[in-house]
Amino acid sequence: MRFYNVSTPEEVIQIIQSRVNPLSAERIPLGEAGGRICAETIYSTEDVPAFDRSTVDGYAVRSMDTFGASDSAPALLTVTGEIEIGAQALPLGKDSCAYIPTGGMLPPGADAVVMVEHCETMENLVTIHRPVAPGENVIRRGEDFQKGEEIVEKGRLLRAQDLGALAAAGIRELPVTKRPTVGILSSGNELLPYETESLPSGKVRDCNALMIGELCRKKGAEILFGGISPDDPGIFRKRVEELLEQTDFVVLSGGSSVGTRDFTVQVLGELTEASLLVEGIAIQPGKPTLFSICQGKPVMGLPGHPVSAMSIFLLFGTRVIDALSGKTVPPFQPVVPAVLAQNIPSRIGRTDSVRVRLEQKNGLLYATPIFGRSGLLRTLTHAHGFILVPSSFEGIASGETVSVILYGMNTYE
C-alpha cells in the first residue's frame, strides 16, 4: 500500500484555477450563444436605442411649452399629427404636439411625452394641466447602451438577457470559448455497460460514466465515452492516451480498490509530460481523488463509489470545465439557508460533504442529513443538495442554520 499526501479542497481549487487554461475561441451566431462563455468583451457598435423613444402612449411635446401649466392656467397645444410606430417622425413646432404610441420615435424638437391619462383632448387641441420635465416618459438615444460601451464582459456565461442586449445592439455573431470535450473512461473488471440486460454473477453495471456525463452536459461540455477498460495497466494506459488525444479533459472513473488506485497513479506517472498535482483530497466522501496535467490537459481520477464520484465531480470536475471554458469565477457562492434537523458529527482535519433532504415546515426550510454508505445511490436520489462541514468543525448541532448547495442550482454557474 502506498501512502500519499492529501490536499485541502481550497488547494485543489487553487491548482485547477491556476493550471487549467481556457480553450481557444470560435465565432458563432448570436442565436446559438445561450449558455456559452463570452471569449472577448463585446462593445456596442451603435447607440441603443437609436433614437429617442416614448415609454408611454401620449402626446410628444416640447417640455418648455408646458412650463407653468396648472389647473387654472393649463397649456393648450395644437395636435399637428400622429406618429406611427416604426416610422420616422416629422419635426414639431412651438405650441404643438403629436400623438405618440409607446415605443414611437420622438419628433425632432420634442423632448418629453405627456401621458394620455393626463391630457384632455378637444378636436385638434390638447389641454395639459401640469408641466412635464425634459426627458419625461422618454428613453433617450443611447440611454441603454452608448456606441462603444461594454455590453458583456469576457468570461461571462451568456444568459437570456445578455442575448437580448446583444440582439438590440445588432451583434449578430460573437466569439465564445469552444465547448470542452470531456473523455470519460471507466475501469474495473467488475463493470459491464449499463445497457446490459442480465448481469452475470459478480458483475455490476457502470453507472458512474452516465452520471458524470450528465453533469458535463449540464455544464455545456461535449462528452466522449471511452467505454470500460479492464484492470490491466497496459490496456488502461493505451485508452487514456487515446482519450488525451481526442478530448480536452480526461475523467477516469472506477478503480475504487487500493490496487486499482495504485495502478492509476502508476499509469498517470508513466505518461509523457505528466505531473501529478493532487493525490488525495482532505474531504469525505472522495478522499482518493487524483488530479494531474498530462500533455497540457487536465486528468481527474475519481473514486469508484458513485456517491464519492458525483460529489467530487460536482465540487472540482465542474470547475475544470469552467476553467477550460474561460468562465469567470463567480464573486459569490449561491447557497440556500436551512435549519439542520439532526446533529451531524464530523472529524476535525477534513471537510465533510453531507447530502441533505429539504422539507418546508411551518414556513421554515429544514435540512435532514442523509447518512449512508457512499456506495448507495439512494442517498443521492433522495437528496436535494449537500452541505460542507468545514475541516475545523467537530460537527454541527441540530437547530443551527446551514448553507445548502442545491443539486439543481447549477452551483457554479
Added chain:
Amino acid sequence: MRFYNVSTPEEVIQIIQSRVNPLSAERIPLGEAGGRICAETIYSTEDVPAFDRSTVDGYAVRSMDTFGASDSAPALLTVTGEIEIGAQALPLGKDSCAYIPTGGMLPPGADAVVMVEHCETMENLVTIHRPVAPGENVIRRGEDFQKGEEIVEKGRLLRAQDLGALAAAGIRELPVTKRPTVGILSSGNELLPYETESLPSGKVRDCNALMIGELCRKKGAEILFGGISPDDPGIFRKRVEELLEQTDFVVLSGGSSVGTRDFTVQVLGELTEASLLVEGIAIQPGKPTLFSICQGKPVMGLPGHPVSAMSIFLLFGTRVIDALSGKTVPPFQPVVPAVLAQNIPSRIGRTDSVRVRLEQKNGLLYATPIFGRSGLLRTLTHAHGFILVPSSFEGIASGETVSVILYGMNTYE
C-alpha cells in the same frame, strides 16, 4: 381605453397549475433522459446490488469466527483464496477467510469484511485483533434498491444521480413527458429581425423573442419562432392560429402600447374555444400580461418592454412549461439571502419585482437594487437576480435581509 381586472401573482400561478395539463409521454433511451421529466414512477426490476459486495479492501470472513477477538486473544484465520473483482466467489468454510477487493462479491458463508489495515498477515494466516459485526464493510444484496422498490417518482426532473440509479438497476429506457414546443410570435410595426444590420429610422430590433426563446431552451422546451407580425389584427390572428396548430404553448411578445394590447385581447377573444383567464397581473413590472387557454392550449401575452417580458416569463411562463412537462411543483423555492444595500420603496397592493446586483463584502452578501425604466436592457444584464416585494409591504429598508431569486438558479427546477 379598456379597463380590466388584475389577478394577483398567486392567482395566476393557481390558474396555470389547474388549467394546463401535461403532454403525453414517450419512451426514450436512458442516456438521453437527463433533464427530462419522468412520466411514470419507475420501480427496480432487480435487487441493486445483485449480490453482497465489499466496501473495502480486506478479508471476507464469517463474523462469528472473529467474536471475542482481542489483542491478547486474536482470531487466527486461514486464507483459502483471493476473490477476483467481477468474478463469482467460492464458498467460505469455518475459520477461513479470503482476500477481497473493494466491490468484490462476498463468498457464500461470509457475512463481513475485515479491513486490510486491521489485519496482520503471515504466509497463509491472518491475525485479527478485534471482532467484526455481521454486515460490517458490506453492502448487502438489494440494500440500495430492492426488486419492486421505487427508484424515481412520476413528475421528477431527472438529474445525474437519478440516471445513475436507473442505470445501476438496468433500466435502459423509460417514459418521459414529451418536450413542449413553444411558439413565439412578436408583433409591432417598429420591429425588425434582430439580424438586421442597419436599422431604418424609427425601427428597433426584436430582442424579446430571442430572450424568451433562451428561457424556454433552458427549461428543456423546443422553440418555433413565428417571426414578426405587423400591427394588423387580421394577419396577427392568422399567425396565432398557425402557431396554435403547430405548438403546445403560444407566447405573444410585443404590443407594448395600449392599442396593440387591446387588439391582442380582441384577437384572443375571437379565436374559437378561447377563454381569457388573466387580463392583467398586480405586479410591477409586467402588469399588462394576458393569459388564455385557446383550443386547449395555453397562450401568454407578454408586455412589450424587454424587462417586463423577461420578468413575467421567468415567474409565470416557465411554470406553464413545467405544467406541460408534468413536472411536480417543488416543495420549496430556492432563494439566496442577502443584506439589502439600499431602501426599496414600494406600493401596497401590488408585488414589486426588483432586480438586484450581488456583491460579497467582508464575508456578507449584499444586494443592491437596480432601479431603472423597464425599457432598459442594461438593468437586466447588470443584475444577478431579483427580489419580490410582497403586495402588503410599503417597501424594504436598507440593512434588512432579503431573499434573492438568482437568474442562474433555474428558479423552478
